[in-house]
Amino acid sequence: MWNAWGKRWGDGSRSGSAPPLIAHTKGAATQPARSTAEAVYVVAEGTGSSTVGDVTITWEKNDVFTAPRNHWTSHTAASRDAVLFAMTDRDLMARLGMLRDEIA
Secondary structure, eight states: OOTTTEEOOSOOOSSSOOOOEEEOOTTOBOOOEEESSOEEEEEEESEEEEEETTEEEEEETTOEEEEOTTOOEEEEESSTTOEEEEEEOHHHHHHTTOOOEEEO
């Protein structure tokens, strides 16, 4: 879902693959998107902010935050080395036939 500047970490198989990696360049921002999948983000490097619904979260290395399902979410890098790992229940929602994604 974060194709604008996201990368898939690992071999992409359903078992044993690592969470998606979102790597940012300074000032880069994702398009707002929402999903029926919930997400937990771990900040691996850098600083930035994310808007989840009507709330803006400022983050730095080692921070953890969530994006509940169906909330519009976007991320903006404040440093050139910003890296987020996203852990979601996308596979579960897809297997249940309940996965829906929307990009603004």
